[in-house]
Amino acid sequence: MLFCTQCGAPVERKIPEGDDHERYVCTACGEIFYENPLNIVGTVPVWEDKVLLCRRAIKPRKGYWTLPAGHQEMKETTRDGAARETREEAGIDFRIADEPLSGSYTNLYIASQFAL
Numbered sequence: 467m468l469f470c471t472q473c474g475a476p477v478e479r480k481i482p483e484g485d486d487h488e489r490y491v492c493t494a495c496g497e498i499f500y501e502n503p504l505n506i507v508g509t510v511p512v513w514e515d516k517v518l519l520c521r522r523a524i525k526p527r528k529g530y531w532t533l534p535a536g537h538q539e540m541k542e543t544t545r546d547g548a549a550r551e552t553r554e555e556a557g558i559d560f561r562i563a564d565e566p567l568s569g570s571y572t573n574l575y576i577a578s579q580f581a582l
């Protein structure tokens with residue numbers, strides 16, 4: 467990020483007063499720009515004794531096998547996002563079990579793709 471989206475002035479990296487993380491801050495209007503993680507949501511589709519995997523058709527990691535997953539949309543629950551991504555990526559009709567979230571983890575490879 468080079469310029470403020472509010473006024474067009476250059477931004478700088480610094481820790482705003484009262485904060486403990488370095489942020490982009492506008493040098494003119496003081497706007498603070500927060501960078502937050504992007505949630506990837508998906509499912510582990512099981513049919514009989516098998517787990518359904520999808521083969522990636524695009525970069526990154528084209529050709530690799532993966533669980534159906536993708537970016538959570540704004541105003542979408544984790545569960546709804548996981549279901550939508552599974553339908554989009556795998557093209558299957560399915561039912562999400564009435565169990566709570568099965569897991570949450572950090573994929574350092576993906577996280578590094580968004581590092582500044």
Ligand SMILES: [Zn+2]
Pocket residue numbers: 470471472473474475492493494495496497
């Ligand atoms: Zn500004």
